[in-house]
Amino acid sequence: MALNDRKIQILQAIINDYIETAEPVGSRTIAKKYNLGISSATIRNEMSDLEEMGLILQPHASSGRIPSDMGYRLYVDHLMQQKELSLDEQKYLQGVISRDINQIDYLMEETAKALSLLTNYATFISEPVGQRTRIKQIRLLPLDSTSLLLVIATGDNFIKNHVIKMDSVPSEEKIFYMGICLNRVLQGFALNEIDGAVISKMQAELQEYQELLEPILKAIEITMRAAEKVQVHMSGARNMLAFPEFSDIQKAKSLFQTLEEKDVLVTMLEESKGNDIQILIGSENTVQGMKDCSVITATYKMGDNTRGTIGIVGPTRMDYSQVISVLNGMVQNIEGVLRNLSDGNNKNT
Amino acid sequence: MALNDRKIQILQAIINDYIETAEPVGSRTIAKKYNLGISSATIRNEMSDLEEMGLILQPHASSGRIPSDMGYRLYVDHLMQQKELSLDEQKYLQGVISRDINQIDYLMEETAKALSLLTNYATFISEPVGQRTRIKQIRLLPLDSTSLLLVIATGDNFIKNHVIKMDSVPSEEKIFYMGICLNRVLQGFALNEIDGAVISKMQAELQEYQELLEPILKAIEITMRAAEKVQVHMSGARNMLAFPEFSDIQKAKSLFQTLEEKDVLVTMLEESKGNDIQILIGSENTVQGMKDCSVITATYKMGDNTRGTIGIVGPTRMDYSQVISVLNGMVQNIEGVLRNLSDGNNKNT
DNA sequence: GTTAGCACTCAAAACTGGTGAGTGCTAATA
């Protein structure tokens, strides 16, 4: 059975209508609303074919049809046309980032909020991550008479701190010197590369402060492990409650459970990293609890190999083309802000 | 009309039953279940009085009674008896924190998760904050040929970083020296105290690096503003969906909206800071969107004046005494972990 | 190949009466 033009028109009509109304679409509706020049009976015959091909399905015997995941896939891959952002939306996008945001985590927070407001779906976003496993700079600073601060910058200029408590802290100069030594030895290393050889080297360099070495090494391990953990921000989960798909409390609850699991979200974002735009429809999602949703992800870049990912979660009948264009717009914007932030917003103003 | 013993017994019965079942409680139920030695008719008369006093109310003409906010208030203030933690719960509490958590934000995250699991309500928690507006130590570190790292430690050992971009970064020694100067001048100051006098002093000290002063000052401002913003972690919002009170999607949505607003949560926690345990019942909440809920907050301390707050949100018929005992237990635990974390978990092991 | 027409299906809405948990009131009782 061939997927001729007319079948495609009908499929498109069904998808458009269902995205809009969330109600199964019947042949008469299509005949009346989209004047394809054929009668409802003919549409019925075609729909019967489309169902046989697995592109649409019937929730129950005497109801209209809804698109299947496979139907959406066909739509997304071949039928959908890119939507342009409305002026309002463009303006809003600009507005959200025009404020001088200069801390990455606020930028993430604001972006997630804006996207969930703009799309009415749920949004999650991971911060830009590059060479985060590798030590770029490592230093020590005195805080007070019993605490020392360990500062580690990773390859992607991500900074992580750790306060080390001890009985008494050496003088400022000694600490400075220790930090320099530490840095000389460990610069460029990843945590799993710090083996016996490296440690002996450190012992040699820091001979005077043997007793401090152990707590410092432990602090480095803790800090690097923490640095490797990627932060993810989530917003707009409540939007999902507005969709009839989730008026069943049980379904809503299990979706919310998934959305609260940051580890799961990170994994999802990791998996799609690299693709400019990735779309996973319903059952295509590997994560349980997302099988009733579609997830669209977009990757943004910040120089080099430093990247982050944005994900939008909606019902399978989400407005794919709108989400994609908003995401594209937002990626542009974030990249702009990050560029501005990383090469000197301090110079102007 | 006096609130005699019998009335109190009846009120208590109504509250207990309603907390358990979420169904309006009738006179016959009370007569059968709680043998107070009086007939349902007598109970009806007493209930009529209790209603007149505003302690209970009737959802509709021929239904049983439910406690009013005022009724809960009386219960919480005078009738409720402290519940002991079950062994399982005590064990769980221990287990949650026995893992070696050494980053404050993970501790917050884990605590919120544990509490929402343990109580089946929603939990939010603010990190320990003390002298966060005051600079305790300030330093500069070189990151690479075009970026400088500003590190600020505030009075409560909270660390905040900021990467400053510039055309070229001076030598390590010069930066070290600049950092020391900066520290000498600014130590002990709050952002709003850095006035003309202080700035001229800095200009004098850093004469050689006039052109760096402006970006550094700007970075200090940004960083201190960010430091002042208190982080809050939220968990278990989905639990609220399990309660019949929120089976109305609209109500659920507006509650979720409030729970997603971190600023609102911070305000709520701030307002209750200082009180060991604070209970706000239904309409007593100033925050719109929480008027159908009760919020119990507890303050935990970390030496000096450094404090954080935990909040538990549930329906007004929440299990107050259980939540209070769990909160008390958790405060003990957190304080333990923080104490351990701040006076040298690095020494042992 | 297309369409009009018709019998059929089935979910959802509207209506029905019955049930039961609750009330308030009153009169009898201790």
Add this chain to the structure above:
DNA sequence: TATTAGCACTCACCAGTTTTGAGTGCTAAC
């Protein structure tokens, strides 16, 4: 005088029935 038994009444809820309407598939005619 406080308590209680008894009774009429209310009203949400449930189960069953009917009605409605949007939908289908099939068939015969164009």
